[in-house]
Amino acid sequence: MTATLDSADTDYTDLIEGIAAFVKRKVVPLEEANRELLENPRLTFDEKGGYSAPVLDLMRQVREASAAAGYYAMFAPEELGGEGLGALALFCVWEGLSHLVGPGRLLPDQVIGHWTSGPSFLLGEVHPSLRDGVVQEVMSGAATVCFGMSEPDAGSDAWAMSTRAVRDGDSWVLNGTKQWTSNSAHGKYAFVWAVTDDQKRRDRTGGITLFLVPTDTPGFAVDSVLRLFEHVGGNETILSLSDVRVPDTHVVGAVDQGFALALQGVSNGRMYNAGHCVGMAKWALEEANRYTTVRTAFGNPIADYQGVSFQLADCAIEIYASKTMSVDCARRLDRGEKARKELNIVKAYTTEACFRIFDRCMQVCGGMGLTNEMRFVSGWHFARMVRIADGTGEVMRRNIANSLRKGDLGF
Numbered sequence: 001m002t003a004t005l006d007s008a009d010t011d012y013t014d015l016i017e018g019i020a021a022f023v024k025r026k027v028v029p030l031e032e033a034n035r036e037l038l039e040n041p042r043l044t045f046d047e048k049g050g051y052s053a054p055v056l057d058l059m060r061q062v063r064e065a066s067a068a069a070g071y072y073a074m075f076a077p078e079e080l081g082g083e084g085l086g087a088l089a090l091f092c093v094w095e096g097l098s099h100l101v102g103p104g105r106l107l108p109d110q111v112i113g114h115w116t117s118g119p120s121f122l123l124g125e126v127h128p129s130l131r132d133g134v135v136q137e138v139m140s141g142a143a144t145v146c147f148g149m150s151e152p153d154a155g156s157d158a159w160a161m162s163t164r165a166v167r168d169g170d171s172w173v174l175n176g177t178k179q180w181t182s183n184s185a186h187g188k189y190a191f192v193w194a195v196t197d198d199q200k201r202r203d204r205t206g207g208i209t210l211f212l213v214p215t216d217t218p219g220f221a222v223d224s225v226l227r228l229f230e231h232v233g234g235n236e237t238i239l240s241l242s243d244v245r246v247p248d249t250h251v252v253g254a255v256d257q258g259f260a261l262a263l264q265g266v267s268n269g270r271m272y273n274a275g276h277c278v279g280m281a282k283w284a285l286e287e288a289n290r291y292t293t294v295r296t297a298f299g300n301p302i303a304d305y306q307g308v309s310f311q312l313a314d315c316a317i318e319i320y321a322s323k324t325m326s327v328d329c330a331r332r333l334d335r336g337e338k339a340r341k342e343l344n345i346v347k348a349y350t351t352e353a354c355f356r357i358f359d360r361c362m363q364v365c366g367g368m369g370l371t372n373e374m375r376f377v378s379g380w381h382f383a384r385m386v387r388i389a390d391g392t393g394e395v396m397r398r399n400i401a402n403s404l405r406k407g408d409l410g411f
């Protein structure tokens with residue numbers, strides 16, 4: 001452990017301390033007992049590029065233990081056994097967990113149900129007949145899901161999706177290709193968005209339906225794992241659906257109304273990303289601050305030189321700005337405000353600031369900053385990635401500009 005948890009300006013301090021104690025008690029011993037497996041990429045991933053079976057088993061153990069301790073499903077609806085916690089809690093617990101563990105550790109990330117792969121508000125939209133099966137499996141951490149919206153020709157412009165679902169008797173038949181779907185090589189179920197009324201889709205008034213698809217359904221295939229940053233494996237895939245048949249009960253929410261559910265998921269994701277980025281950035285600044293006070297050059301600790309210390313000061317400025325804007329935005333969302341402009345600002349700013357912070361922290365640590373040992377590179381990869389996932393910085397600016405044009409100039 002390299003850092004303490006401190007979200008003292010919120011009401012979630014006890015919860016975060018509970019999570020920290022859980023990580024220490026349950027997760028760290030698993031990490032220590034499986035260090036080679038978790039740190040040697042040739043063991044972490046299998047030959048197809050997905051996580052290897054022993055790693056998936058460790059992840060499941062953490063999820064199930066966390067669910068039993070009451071943490072894993074805290075963002076799922078209360079009627080399903082979750083806590084139904086809101087945006088501020090989402091920001092704070094991810095900030096706290098990321099600050100505590102830093103980048104590049106697979107198992108701690110399993111403690112809290114991730115919005116794309118774990119229990120989320122979407123489970124509340126699943127047909128009641130599936131509650132004892134699918135929903136319980138996901139709530140308990142035994143099974144995971146994935147979030148299949150993006151496609152090869154529909155990323156930023158998700159309305160351009162072309163996966164189709166056609167009704168056939170009591171079933172729906174799905175055909176199409178999804179891309180970038182995180183956890184799809186490992187999830188037991190996939191949330192898949194598909195066009196069910198093309199005219200409504202073109203008019204952007206609806207026409208997209210959400211389906212819950214068991215990934216062992218005939219016709220569902222993971223075609224390839226997408227590898228990023230020269231890693232030997234990855235968590236995102238391209239998957240294809242060829243005449244995938246699901247019953248009517250696997251429609252999630254209402255027919256033709258799935259796009260709103262996707263947007264709600266993505267909004268959750270933006271607050272999750274803000275928490276993750278602020279926590280990671282705090283971790284990085286502490287590491288760099290510690291190193292630069294002990295490393296000497298030209299007879300003095302390098303922190304004595306403004307060329308170094310001002311870079312750390314810039315990190316502090318951006319962390320404070322990131323955190324205060326995130327907390328303000330989360331409070332607005334929890335009050336029921338849409339806060340569209342603010343949420344887009346938060347996503348753009350916190351992810352871009354996190355990237356700059358990791359870059360500066362690497363720079364002030366010199367060659368050591370580039371080593372695997374210091375783990376900045378992992379955080380830098382993470383921060384680079386979240387400037388694109390969940391909506392790019394340019395799309396955030398497009399959305400902010402649209403709000404301004406509609407007259408939302410208040411702060």
Ligand SMILES: Cc1cc2nc3c(=O)[nH]c(=O)nc-3n(C[C@H](O)[C@H](O)[C@H](O)COP(=O)(O)OP(=O)(O)OC[C@H]3O[C@@H](n4cnc5c(N)ncnc54)[C@H](O)[C@@H]3O)c2cc1C
Nearest residue numbers: 116147148149150155156180181182389390391392394395
């Ligand atoms: C690691 C990772 C995990 C992901 N996980 C998931 C997942 O689980 N489920 C899922 O559905 N999707 C997922 N995604 C997909 C993600 O949401 C998309 O990558 C993202 O929306 C951008 O789409 P794109 O990659 O197709 O880029 P494109 O849409 O092709 O954009 C390319 C460039 O054009 C810019 N651009 C596009 N439109 C505009 C505009 N109007 N104005 C200015 N610039 C513009 C973009 O900002 C970008 O710089 C993931 C992506 C990554 C990288």
